[in-house]
Structures are given as structure tokens and as C-alpha cells.
Amino acid sequence: MKTKVLLFFLFVSFQSLFSQEIQGSWAGSLSIQGTQLPLVFNIQKNGDLYQTSLDSPMQGAKGIPIKETTFANNELQLAAPNLNLKFSGHFNGTSIEGIFVQNGGSIPLVLTRKLNDTPVLKRPQEPKPPFDYPIEEVVFVNPKDKNTLAGTLTLPKNKKDFPVVILITGSGVQNRDSEIFGHKPFAVIANDFAQKGIGVLRLDDRGVGGSSKGTPEDTSASFATDITAAVDFLSAKGFKKIGLIGHSEGGLIAPMVVVQNTKVQFVISLAGPGITIDQMMLLQSQSIAKSQGATSAQIEASTAFNKKVYAYIINYNGSNLKADFQPYIKEEFIKLTQKQGLTETQIDEFVAQQTRSITSPWYVYFLKFNPELYWSKLKIPVLALNGSLDLQVKATENLAGIQAYLTKAGNKKATIKELPGLNHLFQEAKTGSTAEYSTIEQTIAPVVLDTMSNWILGLK
Structure with missing residues (x-):
């Protein structure tokens, strides 16, 4: 879900570069739904051949390869067939003016030579070292698929017998911080929880960071086995109060894991699906x-x-x-x-x-997935949250579905909440439009952090 939006912004526009000497970095901004999305094209020459990579600083994406680059008579042609992208641009002496085309849609972009570093995005909630709580880098193997998983375990200082949660990312390949649009929501959650007395394990998805690559056959069921392995890893370390927090597709994976692994004692769904x-x-x-x-x-x-x-x-x-x-x-x-x-x-x-x-x-x-098959079997404590401005997983319908399925399960430990004014990323938003995600400085609303931590710490 989340990643589909990312791909739309990242790959629904492109553009041009070059000069008599086109090597170097060229920057410009795409205007998408009223939002400016900065892009940087990095051009190198190897013999007679050009090579290009694309950076999208606002999305934390760097070095995306462009398969084909040609430059002749001040005309630049770029193509990335695997992404279904094409770009044609003309160098006019000081800038490159061109058109990016994908799936029949086109967006103009003007690029100029990048002289200064891209401005640092303001993300005031992003935690900065030094940290006054224990942090452990961990690596373990999923015994089912034999893939290696790497992550970070943060623990509260000077505490014993505390709950530990595993954070589950949404759709697409993401790192352990669930980094998106320059935001690192899982890092923010881990920092907040550690100071409140809750441990957090966050993992790199398959093929990212320290985790080994997955396969083209991977599905949500495959990712559920990763989280099951993480639960067993924490259990082997002696933790007993283990819970799951899943965002978007992660909110679909969480109940799957609960059905498979009885060591999970509670679940939080953040904009998880509650309908087909x-x-x-x-x-x-x-x-x-x-x-x-x-x-x-x-x-x-x-x-x-x-x-x-x-x-x-x-x-x-x-x-x-x-x-x-x-x-x-x-x-x-x-x-x-x-x-x-x-x-x-x-x-x-x-x-x-x-x-x-x-x-x-x-x-x-x-x-083909039907959330009812799993939510209707859960009897452990569940907290399900959605933002009222969520356009990707609509709050009313999905929360009602989760509530109905948990009622069917006879679950009397469920809390269902629609949080006003929050979007799919649980930021305080104006419209909930996907175009707002990158422009909002807040990574995750404090009310969400407090609602989750208070609920976890209040469990008997």
C-alpha cells in the first residue's frame, strides 16, 4: 500500500540532463499534486558510454540505476525498461528541459547543474545520539526460508520484566526504520518506547540493509515467517511479554503471526486492513x-x-x-x-x-487475502488505530471490519480507535492526500505514541 504510493511519486516523472560536458549531478523538482519532489540525476562517463543514477532525497532513495543513457546533439535520452520509464531532454546551454513519460503520462522537468548539497529535510522527531538506553544490533536466521534478518533491539534502561514489541513494515522493501519520504517512524517509535519502559525490535526487510535478499516468489505469508522467527528470537533471549505492531500491510501480517505463534501476547494494528x-x-x-x-x-x-x-x-x-x-x-x-x-x-x-x-x-x-480468516481467531489484547484522513486504508470501513471479526472471535480485550486529523502515516494532516506526506515535518503524531505506549503498559 504504502510502497505503491512511493512508486507513483518516485517514478511518475523524470527528466533531462546534459551539456557539452554533462558529467556531474543535475537537480530539479517535479510538481506533483501541488507538491515539489526534488530529484537529482548523477551522470558519469565510462569511455564512450554514459551511466546515470537517480536520487530522490525527500524519499531517502539514492543510486537508482537508469539502464540506458544516450547523449548526442545536445539531446539526452534516458530509459529504465524495468521501471517502464523514458525521458527525453534538450540541453540549452545552462539547463536541461525535458519530459518524463511513464504509462502514457508525462511531466515536464527542468534540471540545472547541482552546485550545493540538497537541503536537509526538517524531521524534528528523528532521534539523535547519544542515547541513554541499551541498543543492540542483532542478526538471526528464519529457519523456514533460511534467510538472514538483521535489526536493532532497543531496551529501556534499568528495567526488568518489560514488554517488547516487534515492528512490522508496510508494503514494499523498507529498512528497519521504515524510512519513507525522509521520515523514520520506526526509529521514532523505538526511541519513545525505550524511554517509557518498552523494548522494540525493528528489522530490515528482505533485501535491505543487513537482511538477505528474498525471492520473486515472496508473499505476505513469507514475511509472516520472518516475524514468527523474530518472536522466537526474542523468546530465546528470555523475553516473555512479546507483542507486535504492524503498519498497513504489517497490520495484515500481525494477525497471521499470532495464529501461528502462541508466544505473541498482544497486537497493535496501525491502519491495517479490516475488509477484503x-x-x-x-x-x-x-x-x-x-x-x-x-x-x-x-x-x-x-x-x-x-x-x-x-x-x-x-x-x-x-x-x-x-x-x-x-x-x-x-x-x-x-x-x-x-x-x-x-x-x-x-x-x-x-x-x-x-x-x-x-x-x-x-x-x-x-x-486474494481475506483478513477475517485471521482477525476472527484472535483472543489476545488488540489495539486497532486508524487516522480519520487516511486515504489508503479508510478508517471507518476497516476499523468496523476488525471490530466485527474480533467480536466473532469472542475477543473482549479489543480497543478500536479512529484518531481525528491523521493520515495513513499517522501524521497530523490537512487533507490526508499522499502529496502531503513529504511536506509535513512531523513523523508521527504524539497522540499515537502515547496511545500505544499507555495501552501496552496498561495491559495486565
Whole structure:
């Protein structure tokens, strides 16, 4: 969920670079939904060949490789087929003016030579050393998938018999701080909890930091085995009051782990799904489209298209999903965009990109997932939180679903709260739009930190 938004911002615009001597770094800002997203293109020359990488400082992304770079007659061409990206730009002597194209959409960008360091983002809650509590770097192996997991264990000072929580990231590959848009929410939580008497284990996802790479076949079920291994790791160290805190997809993984591992004593869901994923995704796309100014007719048409796509994936029982899905989505996409005058190339690019994404094992598993299967089995204490301005996992519907499933389980230890004025990242927001995430200096609202810690420390 979260990562889909990241990919949209990071890869829905690009642009140009170069001069008679184009080596070096070129910076510019994309205007997306009223928000400026800085990008830096780093150009190097190796013999007669150019190599380019992309940085997105606001998102904490560096060194993203651009596969193809050509520069001739002051014209720059960039392409990253794996990301379905293309860029064409013209060097005019002082800047590079160009257009970034992805999936038929284009955004202009003007780049100038980067002379100074990118301004440091203001993130006042980010913890800074020295720290007055114990911090341990840990490494252990998931015995099921044999992958190595690395993380940081923070513990309260001079305390015994305290609760310890494992933090679970949302969709996409993230480091142990759950770093996004320059924010490090898991580092903020760990620092806050350690000072209040709660231990925290936060982990690098597969393929990030010190954790070993995953496989193309990984799904949420695979990631659940990582968290189960983390629970067993803490238990082997002698901890007994072990809980889970999952954000977004992490809020889906947490109840899966509880069903598998009886050592977990409590769960906190931060914007976790409480309805079927296809329903959640439809509500998400409608809310985000509305926030971006889409008309009712546009939202209705895209909703109908998405419903068909989701239903095809969920109900498919053939032997080659990718091969069968591609002509289907192309036919439906042509119907949806027949008045937009898209070229055959633009249509094929969209179809290829969507086919790769939607038929991936992770996406198929995610789309078919039904949270009821797990929430309805939980009898341990549960705290479920959502922000009222969350456009990605709508608070009303998802909290109601979690409440209903826990009631079905006979769970009398559940607390369900909708927190006013907070977005999907639990920042104090104005609209909840995804465009606000990077511009808000606050990483996580204090009310969320206090609500979680007070609830944990109040458990009997």
C-alpha cells in the first residue's frame, strides 16, 4: 500500500540532463499534486558510454540505476525498461528541459547543474545520539526460508520484566526504520518506547540493509515467517511479554503471526486492513483520485475497470496467469481509454507494466487475502488505530471490519480507535492526500505514541 504510493511519486516523472560536458549531478523538482519532489540525476562517463543514477532525497532513495543513457546533439535520452520509464531532454546551454513519460503520462522537468548539497529535510522527531538506553544490533536466521534478518533491539534502561514489541513494515522493501519520504517512524517509535519502559525490535526487510535478499516468489505469508522467527528470537533471549505492531500491510501480517505463534501476547494494528483487499483497494483508488481532482465520471470508470481486473485475478483458475491476463487487461484498457487517443505503444507499455505488477506472486496473494480468516481467531489484547484522513486504508470501513471479526472471535480485550486529523502515516494532516506526506515535518503524531505506549503498559 504504502510502497505503491512511493512508486507513483518516485517514478511518475523524470527528466533531462546534459551539456557539452554533462558529467556531474543535475537537480530539479517535479510538481506533483501541488507538491515539489526534488530529484537529482548523477551522470558519469565510462569511455564512450554514459551511466546515470537517480536520487530522490525527500524519499531517502539514492543510486537508482537508469539502464540506458544516450547523449548526442545536445539531446539526452534516458530509459529504465524495468521501471517502464523514458525521458527525453534538450540541453540549452545552462539547463536541461525535458519530459518524463511513464504509462502514457508525462511531466515536464527542468534540471540545472547541482552546485550545493540538497537541503536537509526538517524531521524534528528523528532521534539523535547519544542515547541513554541499551541498543543492540542483532542478526538471526528464519529457519523456514533460511534467510538472514538483521535489526536493532532497543531496551529501556534499568528495567526488568518489560514488554517488547516487534515492528512490522508496510508494503514494499523498507529498512528497519521504515524510512519513507525522509521520515523514520520506526526509529521514532523505538526511541519513545525505550524511554517509557518498552523494548522494540525493528528489522530490515528482505533485501535491505543487513537482511538477505528474498525471492520473486515472496508473499505476505513469507514475511509472516520472518516475524514468527523474530518472536522466537526474542523468546530465546528470555523475553516473555512479546507483542507486535504492524503498519498497513504489517497490520495484515500481525494477525497471521499470532495464529501461528502462541508466544505473541498482544497486537497493535496501525491502519491495517479490516475488509477484503479488493474492497480496500477500490476505496483507496477512489479516495486518492478524488483528492487529485478526478471527476465523478472518471472515478466511476476507473472503479469499474479495477473491479474487473481484481475479479479476474481473484477468480482465475488457469495454469498461466501472466499469459492469459495480458490480452484481457489490454482489451479492457482500450475500452477505458478509447477516447483518449493513446498510441499503440503507450497502450502496450501500460499493459506490460500492469501485467508484471498485478500477476506477481506478492500481488496475487495480497489481492486474494481475506483478513477475517485471521482477525476472527484472535483472543489476545488488540489495539486497532486508524487516522480519520487516511486515504489508503479508510478508517471507518476497516476499523468496523476488525471490530466485527474480533467480536466473532469472542475477543473482549479489543480497543478500536479512529484518531481525528491523521493520515495513513499517522501524521497530523490537512487533507490526508499522499502529496502531503513529504511536506509535513512531523513523523508521527504524539497522540499515537502515547496511545500505544499507555495501552501496552496498561495491559495486565
